[in-house]
Amino acid sequence: MRKLSMEALNRKSVEEFRKAEKIPVIAVLENIRSAYNVGSVFRTADAFLLEGIYITGYTARPPHKEISKTALGAEESVDWKYFASTAEAIADLRGRDYEVWAVEQASGSRNLEEFGEWGCQRAAFVFGNEVTGVEESTISLCDDCIEIPQFGMKHSLNIAVAAGIVLWEATKALSMKTN
16 A cells, blocks of 8 residues: 555545535534634535535634634535524525534434435535534424434544535435436
């Protein structure tokens, strides 16, 4: 084995990325305090060829130095929209036939491991504030809550880590339906 060179990875240019067919998944970032976390989600969205990111509330948005530092240019390739409130973002998603899932530990939340079994065609996932999570008022607007199984003493993950896990599982499930 040997590490692949940048050329061997056959990466898309920004133009090729923009023209490529996307996985019908949108990450919704609700009041994320850390611009570094936002940049990480941009990078994840680029890696998985997601349709885009919705930024809401006081979440930092490009152009922003800290987003750029972790996104490594993904803020230039990934489509994004800003909404003053998450309710506005969800209304837009509903108009586009997206199912909307809050990523939150809640009574009756569904296990992420089962996501592929639910028959969803287009999915948006709301990731909440690093301390307070997804707002209760937002949860009430979502189709359901989805939870990442956790087994240790800590029962929370950094938002960038949680987004990586959830968006990968959704990408796997939805890309199989489109291929």
